[in-house]
Amino acid sequence: MRKVSIVGIGQTKAGEHWERSLRDLAADAILSALKDAGLEKANALYVGNMLSGELTAQQQLGALVADWAGLGSIEAVKVEAADASGAAAVRMGYLGVASGVQDVVVVCGVEKTTDADAETAIAAWSSGTDAEYESFHGLTMPGVAGLLMRRYMHEYGVGREDMAPFAVNAHKNGVNNPNAMFRSPITTEAFLKSGMVADPVGMFDAAPLCDGAAALVLCPTSRARELAAKPVGIRASSVSTDRVAVHSRRDPLFLQAAYLSAQKALQQAGVGPADIGVFELHDAFTVMAALSLEACGFAARGKGTLLARDGEIGVQGRIPISTMGGLKARGHPLGATGVYQIVELALQLRGEAGANQVKCSLGMAQSLGGSGAIAVTHILGI
Amino acid sequence: MRKVSIVGIGQTKAGEHWERSLRDLAADAILSALKDAGLEKANALYVGNMLSGELTAQQQLGALVADWAGLGSIEAVKVEAADASGAAAVRMGYLGVASGVQDVVVVCGVEKTTDADAETAIAAWSSGTDAEYESFHGLTMPGVAGLLMRRYMHEYGVGREDMAPFAVNAHKNGVNNPNAMFRSPITTEAFLKSGMVADPVGMFDAAPLCDGAAALVLCPTSRARELAAKPVGIRASSVSTDRVAVHSRRDPLFLQAAYLSAQKALQQAGVGPADIGVFELHDAFTVMAALSLEACGFAARGKGTLLARDGEIGVQGRIPISTMGGLKARGHPLGATGVYQIVELALQLRGEAGANQVKCSLGMAQSLGGSGAIAVTHILGI
Numbered sequence: 064m065r066k067v068s069i070v071g072i073g074q075t076k077a078g079e080h081w082e083r084s085l086r087d088l089a090a091d092a093i094l095s096a097l098k099d100a101g102l103e104k105a106n107a108l109y110v111g112n113m114l115s116g117e118l119t120a121q122q123q124l125g126a127l128v129a130d131w132a133g134l135g136s137i138e139a140v141k142v143e144a145a146d147a148s149g150a151a152a153v154r155m156g157y158l159g160v161a162s163g164v165q166d167v168v169v170v171c172g173v174e175k176t177t178d179a180d181a182e183t184a185i186a187a188w189s190s191g192t193d194a195e196y197e198s199f200h201g202l203t204m205p206g207v208a209g210l211l212m213r214r215y216m217h218e219y220g221v222g223r224e225d226m227a228p229f230a231v232n233a234h235k236n237g238v239n240n241p242n243a244m245f246r247s248p249i250t251t252e253a254f255l256k257s258g259m260v261a262d263p264v265g266m267f268d269a270a271p272l273c274d275g276a277a278a279l280v281l282c283p284t285s286r287a288r289e290l291a292a293k294p295v296g297i298r299a300s301s302v303s304t305d306r307v308a309v310h311s312r313r314d315p316l317f318l319q320a321a322y323l324s325a326q327k328a329l330q331q332a333g334v335g336p337a338d339i340g341v342f343e344l345h346d347a348f349t350v351m352a353a354l355s356l357e358a359c360g361f362a363a364r365g366k367g368t369l370l371a372r373d374g375e376i377g378v379q380g381r382i383p384i385s386t387m388g389g390l391k392a393r394g395h396p397l398g399a400t401g402v403y404q405i406v407e408l409a410l411q412l413r414g415e416a417g418a419n420q421v422k423c424s425l426g427m428a429q430s431l432g433g434s435g436a437i438a439v440t441h442i443l444g445i
Numbered sequence: 446m447r448k449v450s451i452v453g454i455g456q457t458k459a460g461e462h463w464e465r466s467l468r469d470l471a472a473d474a475i476l477s478a479l480k481d482a483g484l485e486k487a488n489a490l491y492v493g494n495m496l497s498g499e500l501t502a503q504q505q506l507g508a509l510v511a512d513w514a515g516l517g518s519i520e521a522v523k524v525e526a527a528d529a530s531g532a533a534a535v536r537m538g539y540l541g542v543a544s545g546v547q548d549v550v551v552v553c554g555v556e557k558t559t560d561a562d563a564e565t566a567i568a569a570w571s572s573g574t575d576a577e578y579e580s581f582h583g584l585t586m587p588g589v590a591g592l593l594m595r596r597y598m599h600e601y602g603v604g605r606e607d608m609a610p611f612a613v614n615a616h617k618n619g620v621n622n623p624n625a626m627f628r629s630p631i632t633t634e635a636f637l638k639s640g641m642v643a644d645p646v647g648m649f650d651a652a653p654l655c656d657g658a659a660a661l662v663l664c665p666t667s668r669a670r671e672l673a674a675k676p677v678g679i680r681a682s683s684v685s686t687d688r689v690a691v692h693s694r695r696d697p698l699f700l701q702a703a704y705l706s707a708q709k710a711l712q713q714a715g716v717g718p719a720d721i722g723v724f725e726l727h728d729a730f731t732v733m734a735a736l737s738l739e740a741c742g743f744a745a746r747g748k749g750t751l752l753a754r755d756g757e758i759g760v761q762g763r764i765p766i767s768t769m770g771g772l773k774a775r776g777h778p779l780g781a782t783g784v785y786q787i788v789e790l791a792l793q794l795r796g797e798a799g800a801n802q803v804k805c806s807l808g809m810a811q812s813l814g815g816s817g818a819i820a821v822t823h824i825l826g827i
Contacts, residue, residue, distance in 0.1 A: 064545035084577065117498045121576035123527040126686040126818035136705050138684035139819070140533045143523040145505040151522045155537060162544035163446035194503035195466065302520035304508040323518050436508035437521070
């Protein structure tokens with residue numbers, strides 16, 4: 064098994080790209096990543112995407128994107144794991160290089176949600192829940208988050224205001240990310256005044272669906288120095304799953320897949336949570352940020368919001384999260400999000416994160432699918 | 446890079462499963478495959494599926510199926526490459542084991558098309574074409590096949606009747622496969638009299654969409670003998686792509702992805718077409734069978750139908766194809782088909798193909814996505 068490094072990164076702005084097609088966004092990110100690596104070709108392409116079939120009747124993104132990006136007739140398939148599709152594609156690229164089968168792999172996460180109206184897009188996003196036991200009965204992704212947040216507040220005696228620091232931090236960081244969808248700071252007051260999406264989930268608890276594409280170039284670590292001035296090593300890659308329907312889980316407030324996946328990744332990298340200098344987590348909803356911090360060992364059960372209250376999640380804090388805006392402010396282009404996280408982590412480790420630079424040599428990214436049915440964790444180091 | 450073997454196979458009947466859900470079919474095939482291998486658990490699951498998002502608003506099949514099959518919290522994601530999704534999932538399983546990351550991998554192909562009416566299912570199937578340049582303008586998968594077949598007949602001076610032997614052979618073989626959707630032989634006369642689907646593609650040129658699931662258990666070849674009396678080795682695994690829209694290809698009658706993928710696979714296995722004793726090809730339409738035989742080196746350009754006319758594709762022929770009924774008679778459960786092909790090839794190599802047994806020690810399976818935008822080729826040996 065070979066060690067794997069990231070030698071190229073690319074991304075489009077996350078947001079509403081009315082004038083651009085899915086394949087165009089994907090090719091844009093891929094060509095940026097290849098240029099970053101000083102390469103023109105690759106042996107394989109893995110595309111992470113969740114909804115192109117449902118929203119635009121286009122499957123087969125592997126061949127479609129490989130062709131549009133000028134990659135020729137290379138191996139190219141799509142990987143889907145709901146919101147974690149992009150991260151799962153990174154995992155596939157990792158396996159391709161680690162196996163010795165492929166030398167240069169491009170991974171691209173891409174999503175275009177604005178080709179459909181917002182209601183259709185949110186309904187489609189909800190196909191990441193259990194269709195027969197959840198969404199068929201009207202439960203949406205924001206609805207699931209509402210149930211989890213209500214339960215969290217009840218069990219741990221916290222209020223809506225305790226969730227505010229997650230959103231405030233994300234928006235603060237988004238200001239300095241030119242590729243973020245939202246670049247305006249928000250106040251706790253605005254957070255509390257915002258309208259309800261799915262009580263108690265308010266508008267500022269929820270990440271916006273949007274369009275975007277991000278891409279990586281992977282190669283064996285033994286070749287990485289030839290291609291990049293600062294290759295970023297993938298120290299660990301892991302995937303765990305849980306029951307899809309929240310009501311089937313033993314404890315709805317314990318993200319078991321996130322826990323197991325983080326444990327495996329930390330073990331593979333031979334480190335503990337205290338060694339992680341930056342953590343790009345899945346803040347699709349503020350409550351998911353709290354639950355992720357707890358599941359991954361950065362906070363005790365029920366104490367995730369205290370980390371946020373005490374400023375420990377800020378760029379200067381103990382465990383900076385959402386350093387480029389997170390899902391909340393950078394935007395959440397579903398199947399692309401997991402690749403954006405890795406691109407942003409690579410920027411941090413290369414020292415190219417600008418005003419949001421964190422001093423660190425080891426970072427973790429974790430992407431969740433649905434309400435936590437799958438967790439894909441990567442640990443990167445320089 | 447480790448060698449990989451198949452130590453367990455399982456399948457449900459292909460057909461109309463009105464009373465069973467997608468997850469139920471998938472778990473059925475997986476549990477059969479695990480039983481065949483004498484195992485209860487696996488390290489990872491790759492699910493091949495094309496349309497569960499479009500037809501039943503259910504994504505996230507990795508976690509969903511892993512849970513339903515009792516596999517616990519293992520790594521589990523979905524792989525999509527249109528009709529070749531199942532074969533692409535086999536490829537991912539191969540990479541997982543070859544890399545040394547996973548010891549026991551389950552691959553499952555599953556599709557449920559009967560949850561939607563036939564028109565909706567065929568429209569969804571057509572999302573394997575180029576949505577913006579083909580299906581949006583009304584071109585369906587049978588429509589693309591009609592264009593290709595018309596062109597084939599024009600270029601090579603063959604008639605509809607020359608395509609008949611492909612369908613007759615497939616239905617003859619389906620009779621002896623208890624898991625086939627159609628188990629009745631057909632005559633050339635019936636073939637010629639059948640109604641048009643997309644002129645000149647008639648009903649018996651086209652494989653039926655249906656429901657079904659098939660599964661494999663993969664492990665390192667070094668461990669295979671412990672688990673199976675007759676492990677089947679994966680001697681080669683390859684993927685190539687082509688432009689998705691037929692009009693963008695240099696030559697619409699040359700399946701470039703099929704050609705490149707077969708060449709890579711033959712090279713990896715160190716053999717030539719003459720060494721292949723059985724070939725499970727992608728006979729979604731009779732013309733695709735002819736084009737596949739030509740692209741993979743079993744017949745010269747324009748001569749595919751002659752192989753069929755001369756009986757060389759029969760179980761006793763020079764290059765038996767569709768030995769368990771093929772897509773035409775076993776049925777074409779889209780994302781499951783590529784795994785069915787591998788299961789059937791394994792049955793042949795294990796000497797368990799019953800009345801359709803071919804005497805062989807090396808076989809090839811090739812699955813195509815859309816009208817040939819992707820080709821996934823595996824060579825198996827015993």
